[in-house]
Amino acid sequence: MEKKIKSRNEADTLNTAKKFVAEFTGGEVVALSGELGAGKTIFCKGLAQGLGYKKVITSPTFVLMKVYHPDHPVIKNFVHVDCYRVDSSDDLSGIGLGDYLKRNDTVVAIEWAEKVKDLLSQARKVYKVKIKSGKGDLERTIEIS
Numbered sequence: 001m002e003k004k005i006k007s008r009n010e011a012d013t014l015n016t017a018k019k020f021v022a023e024f025t026g027g028e029v030v031a032l033s034g035e036l037g038a039g040k041t042i043f044c045k046g047l048a049q050g051l052g053y054k055k056v057i058t059s060p061t062f063v064l065m066k067v068y069h070p071d072h073p074v075i076k077n078f079v080h081v082d083c084y085r086v087d088s089s090d091d092l093s094g095i096g097l098g099d100y101l102k103r104n105d106t107v108v109a110i111e112w113a114e115k116v117k118d119l120l121s122q123a124r125k126v127y128k129v130k131i132k133s134g135k136g137d138l139e140r141t142i143e144i145s
Contacts, residue, residue, distance in 0.1 A: 007140040013039045013131075016142055017046025020127075024051070026075045027104045027124035031113030034131035039140050040111040041082075043129060047109055048078050059111075061085065065095050076105040083112035089119045098122060 007013045021030075030047060032040040041059045048057045052071035060066040060082045068078040079100045086092060100106050101122040108123070110116065120126050130143040 003142075003144040005142045005144070006134070007039070007138075007142055008136075009138040010039065010042050013042045013140055013142065014046035014049070017043045018050035020144065021047045021050035021107065024075065024107055026106060028107050029101060029120060029123035029126045030107070030109040030129055031120055031126055032109060032111045032129045032131065033114050035133065036084075038131040038133055039142075040131055043131065043142070044080050044109045044111065047107065048080070051075055051078050051107060053078060064092065065097060067100070074105065075107055077103065077107070079106060079108040081108065081110040083110060083115040086112070086115050089116040092116060092119070 005016050007016060032043060034040055045057055048068055048070065053068050054071065057068060057080060060080055061084055065079060065081045069076060070078050077100065081097060097119065100108055101119065113120065128145045132141045134140050
């Protein structure tokens, strides 16, 4: 599946993520890339909402990983990882990410995933999401493969 979606604003980015995650059954990893401020965290917020998480999620930039428990019939964990401050996957070895990558009741979203490519091989299904800035301040192109 390869898609290219134009987003006019944050609401479009959020809704794109909600629609994207609607068919997930667990065990998926969303590997996000894009420049600083491109909208990776907004996309993750949409993923969480699409899975039924009702509260607002925040970026785990300083804690590296946060686990949320959405109201979903099959998916019990939404794991949000931010690798902006990470040099390699070795930096994540002590936080248990590897365990979540192997769970069928979990969806993992990894911002700056290019920094930990080797971890992605542990996942059942990996979707790559690249977010690029558009012409206007809020316009984005979201490429999903």
